Amino acid sequence: MVRKGDSTIGIRRDVPVHLGDRSYTITIGAELIASGDAADQIAAIAKGARAAIVTHPNLRALYGETLATMLSLRGCETIFCEVEEGETFKHLATVERLYHQFVEAQLDRRCLIIALGGGVIGDTAGFAAATYLRGLRLIQIPTTLLAQVDASIGGKTGVNLPQGKNLVGAFYQPSLVLIDISTLKTLPIRELRAGLAEVLKYGIIYDQAFFEETYQALPQLLSYDVEALTKAVARSCEIKAEVVAQDETEQGLRAILNFGHTLGHALEAATAYERYLHGEAVAIGMVAAALVGEEMGITSHETTRQIISALQQAGLPTRFPSEVPLPEVLEIMHRDKKVINGKTRFILARAIGKVEIVPDVPDAVVQKALERHRAGLFSP
Numbered sequence: 067m068v069r070k071g072d073s074t075i076g077i078r079r080d081v082p083v084h085l086g087d088r089s090y091t092i093t094i095g096a097e098l099i100a101s102g103d104a105a106d107q108i109a110a111i112a113k114g115a116r117a118a119i120v121t122h123p124n125l126r127a128l129y130g131e132t133l134a135t136m137l138s139l140r141g142c143e144t145i146f147c148e149v150e151e152g153e154t155f156k157h158l159a160t161v162e163r164l165y166h167q168f169v170e171a172q173l174d175r176r177c178l179i180i181a182l183g184g185g186v187i188g189d190t191a192g193f194a195a196a197t198y199l200r201g202l203r204l205i206q207i208p209t210t211l212l213a214q215v216d217a218s219i220g221g222k223t224g225v226n227l228p229q230g231k232n233l234v235g236a237f238y239q240p241s242l243v244l245i246d247i248s249t250l251k252t253l254p255i256r257e258l259r260a261g262l263a264e265v266l267k268y269g270i271i272y273d274q275a276f277f278e279e280t281y282q283a284l285p286q287l288l289s290y291d292v293e294a295l296t297k298a299v300a301r302s303c304e305i306k307a308e309v310v311a312q313d314e315t316e317q318g319l320r321a322i323l324n325f326g327h328t329l330g331h332a333l334e335a336a337t338a339y340e341r342y343l344h345g346e347a348v349a350i351g352m353v354a355a356a357l358v359g360e361e362m363g364i365t366s367h368e369t370t371r372q373i374i375s376a377l378q379q380a381g382l383p384t385r386f387p388s389e390v391p392l393p394e395v396l397e398i399m400h401r402d403k404k405v406i407n408g409k410t411r412f413i414l415a416r417a418i419g420k421v422e423i424v425p426d427v428p429d430a431v432v433q434k435a436l437e438r439h440r441a442g443l444f445s446p
């Protein structure tokens with residue numbers, strides 16, 4: 067649904083996520099926080115209860131204080147729970163620190179948790195919300211492109227272990243997702259590019275026309291054009307909402323959202339979550355998936371070429387890092403959540419816009435594709 071506000075508020079888009087009694091709305095628009103629109107929606111569900119805003123100091127100063135003031139004006143009192151930023155802090159110690167802050171603030175079961183930040187904060191605060199007192203209501207206010215198009219939607223919450231990404235977690239749907247496109251104006255360009263990896267992923271797995279549109283719009287997207295960003299975020303949210311509504315807990319279809327993640331997650335873990343941003347690792351992983359698809363006779367060389375070309379135009383890495391040992395990566399891939407009976411299911415591209423879940427890709431095929439990837443034998 068498109069709602070037109072006044073000139074300062076601009077176009078608002080509401081995307082529903084249909085999940086029975088766990089349904090919720092994703093609201094997308096510019097200046098949602100500063101206009102008070104986000105606070106209106108939160109206050110309407112808080113009904114006088116307090117809210118804990120989980121964020122880190124920079125985002126607190128940039129957006130959190132305004133949000134807290136707007137909420138206070140609407141009768142919703144807030145406390146801040148600060149966490150450190152970055153993937154290396156997406157672990158159980160951070161969740162435990164949050165629990166202690168929740169106890170200290172005497173949060174009760176009516177209180178809300180507001181995750182204000184990127185996917186790391188969304189996943190970590192989301193997991194804390196899912197588990198503290200066996201579940202407090204959660205509101206996602208994502209402030210990176212990646213979290214706006216992906217991490218804030220669909221209810222996957224959790225943290226990493228040294229052995230692998232997101233190995234501890236819960237499916238726990240938010241009550242609201244509020245996407246303020248204006249927060250992207252302060253996002254560093256490397257983070258914006260990382261978000262584009264997941265945007266391009268949606269085109270590859272689900273919507274060829276969206277892939278083409280995104281490719282054409284890359285110059286505007288990389289210039290932080292609000293209209294282009296709003297369009298890309300809205301279509302990404304629609305696709306994720308459609309997939310999640312059909313398969314909330316990843317019994318089948320939802321695994322397509324994991325395109326590029328089998329290698330991507332392994333690379334993140336193999337480099338101690340320090341070298342790559344999630345979106346960068348997924349970009350390299352999508353090339354790996356295309357090469358595995360080629361070995362399986364599912365993906366054409368032309369499809370691989372299109373994927374690599376779009377990722378490179380977005381300024382994303384596509385090469386397998388030569389210094390990361392292949393055996394280690396293969397071992398971590400065997401711990402992927404898509405492994406069943408020792409077999410890694412792969413998401414492979416039949417064409418741009420159409421992927422398949424392939425349950426029985428032999429290890430030797432994966433190894434061959436990754437050796438080719440590592441040797442750089444895949445130039446478009």
Ligand SMILES: NC(=O)c1ccc[n+]([C@@H]2O[C@H](COP(=O)([O-])OP(=O)(O)OC[C@H]3O[C@@H](n4cnc5c(N)ncnc54)[C@H](O)[C@@H]3O)[C@@H](O)[C@H]2O)c1
Nearest residue numbers: 151152184185186209210212213216217222249252253344
């Ligand atoms: N739950 C899911 O479905 C899902 C989906 C995709 C990714 N993820 C997870 O999301 C995480 C990656 O999230 P991310 O890419 O948002 O990274 P992130 O959360 O680490 O944020 C990136 C950086 O940008 C900063 N930042 C955030 N918003 C900002 C803003 N508006 N202005 C300036 N700086 C800002 C953060 O402080 C951080 O340093 C990974 O852990 C990944 O596994 C989860």
Ligand SMILES: O=C(O)C(=O)C[C@@H](O)[C@H](O)[C@H](O)COP(=O)(O)O
Nearest residue numbers: 216220222231232320323324327403
């Ligand atoms: O929402 C999903 O489902 C996804 O797979 C989206 C991914 O982009 C995301 O990185 C997710 O966190 C991966 O989940 P995991 O179950 O593979 O850890």
Ligand SMILES: [Zn+2]
Nearest residue numbers: 264327344348
């Ligand atoms: Zn991802």
